[in-house]
Amino acid sequence: MLSTRTTTPNRPTATMPRLYLSPPHMGPDERALLLDAFDSNWIAPLGPHVDAFEAELAAVVSGDEAVPHVGAPAIVSGADHEPHGDAERRTAHATPHVAALSSGTAALHLALRLLGVSPGDRVWVSSFTFAASANAVTYLGATPVLVDSEPRTWNIDPDLVAEELPRAAQRGELPKALIAVDLYGQCADYARLQAACAPYEVPIIEDAAEALGARYHGAPAGSFGALSAFSFNGNKIITTSGGGALCGSSQELILRARALASQAREPFPHYEHREVGYNYRLSNLLAAVGRGQLRQLSSRVAARRAHFERYVTELGELPGLSWMPEPEGYFSTRWLTCLLLEPSAARATPEALRLALEAEDIEARPLWKPMHLQPAFQGCQALGGAVSERLFATGLCLPSGSAMTSVEQDRVIDVLRRHLA
Numbered sequence: 001m002l003s004t005r006t007t008t009p010n011r012p013t014a015t016m017p018r019l020y021l022s023p024p025h026m027g028p029d030e031r032a033l034l035l036d037a038f039d040s041n042w043i044a045p046l047g048p049h050v051d052a053f054e055a056e057l058a059a060v061v062s063g064d065e066a067v068p069h070v071g072a073p074a075i076v077s078g079a080d081h082e083p084h085g086d087a088e089r090r091t092a093h094a095t096p097h098v099a100a101l102s103s104g105t106a107a108l109h110l111a112l113r114l115l116g117v118s119p120g121d122r123v124w125v126s127s128f129t130f131a132a133s134a135n136a137v138t139y140l141g142a143t144p145v146l147v148d149s150e151p152r153t154w155n156i157d158p159d160l161v162a163e164e165l166p167r168a169a170q171r172g173e174l175p176k177a178l179i180a181v182d183l184y185g186q187c188a189d190y191a192r193l194q195a196a197c198a199p200y201e202v203p204i205i206e207d208a209a210e211a212l213g214a215r216y217h218g219a220p221a222g223s224f225g226a227l228s229a230f231s232f233n234g235n236k237i238i239t240t241s242g243g244g245a246l247c248g249s250s251q252e253l254i255l256r257a258r259a260l261a262s263q264a265r266e267p268f269p270h271y272e273h274r275e276v277g278y279n280y281r282l283s284n285l286l287a288a289v290g291r292g293q294l295r296q297l298s299s300r301v302a303a304r305r306a307h308f309e310r311y312v313t314e315l316g317e318l319p320g321l322s323w324m325p326e327p328e329g330y331f332s333t334r335w336l337t338c339l340l341l342e343p344s345a346a347r348a349t350p351e352a353l354r355l356a357l358e359a360e361d362i363e364a365r366p367l368w369k370p371m372h373l374q375p376a377f378q379g380c381q382a383l384g385g386a387v388s389e390r391l392f393a394t395g396l397c398l399p400s401g402s403a404m405t406s407v408e409q410d411r412v413i414d415v416l417r418r419h420l421a
């Protein structure tokens with residue numbers, strides 16, 4: 001035989017294009033809107049598409065734009081930790097205010113600044129996250145305190161927060177804010193977090209960078225906390241190549257965010273600045289792309305959820321294999337399909353599996369390495385850590401892009417079967 005390459009349908013050949021974890025998924029609307037922006041000559045970090053994108057995103061976060069419920073029911077009566085109606089949202093079904101920004105990280109930075117975080121302050125942050133959540137804290141000279149996850153949602157553990165806040169209060173070390181992250185497209189448990197934080201008046205910032213389109217007891221991701229941040233980076237569920245948004249119910253705060261994001265220019269004919277600002281606004285060209293993407297949000301969420309369901313259906317029974325849970329009352333976007341391999345039972349380690357996928361030109365990645373294990377945050381206080389450490393040690397993210405075909409997904413499933421069965 002001249003070639004060792006197999007050609008059976010289930011055996012991918014080396015000539016197949018690389019399968020990425022979460023590539024952009026563009027359509028004709030995005031192209032048309034981008035050309036419209038281009039032809040209008042609004043080539044600037046302001047313009048009609050920025051204004052429209054902000055209004056359309058606000059409608060999504062208010063819940064007006066219904067995202068279909070394919071999974072868990074919206075409100076589950078008798079659920080373990082049922083929120084008290086919409087009380088934990090900012091305001092029931094109020095349309096929030098939105099500032100379109102150059103990145104999700106910029107949104108987090110502005111959120112912290114608007115809440116008055118300053119040098120020497122502490123900000124509690126989920127340790128199990130992408131570095132941007134904790135990085136933003138350091139931009140203001142504040143110190144992140146890295147809080148472990150709960151196994152139920154993989155997000156910041158509300159019981160741990162409830163247990164540690166009184167101790168922090170006794171030491172005079174209450175945080176100025178708490179950043180909860182909605183990881184892999186699933187909301188944190190805001191009812192329990194709110195209950196823990198409210199007595200100490202610690203404001204919550206929702207890092208919803210990975211969760212646009214998700215719901216928690218019927219309310220959209222981005223509608224929790226004092227302020228919330230979205231990202232439209234190239235790998236997110238919808239993208240503007242790079243971009244972000246800050247969202248909140250306070251018009252005053254969002255107006256200030258827009259001003260700070262435009263170098264804090266005062267309304268004078270000359271350039272007058274009373275405070276130090278940033279260059280954080282979103283380009284009109286990119287906002288046009290974002291508007292096209294937003295129109296497809298519910299179909300993108302449905303596609304990612306369908307990929308997840310198919311992985312589970314095809315692979316669910318393999319020894320030692322389990323999946324990221326979605327508790328009752330939660331509606332995850334399944335931004336990335338995440339699996340866990342129980343070391344005592346699984347036939348392969350996550351790293352062996354990643355390398356096997358890589359050999360077939362399929363991108364897979366470990367789960368986020370917790371911030372308390374990162375050299376950059378070495379000296380930062382950590383509250384717990386065992387849950388996120390275990391997730392990092394035993395997990396893997398699989399290709400989950402909304403444009404992935406079933407033939408492409410077969411390539412992944414085939415490798416997993418060969419190594420885990």
Ligand SMILES: *Cc1c(COP(=O)(O)O)cnc(C)c1O
Binds near residue numbers: 207
């Ligand atoms: C992507 C991401 C960010 C940062 O967003 P950028 O737009 O890339 O700056 C923040 N937090 C989380 C959890 C993210 O996944």
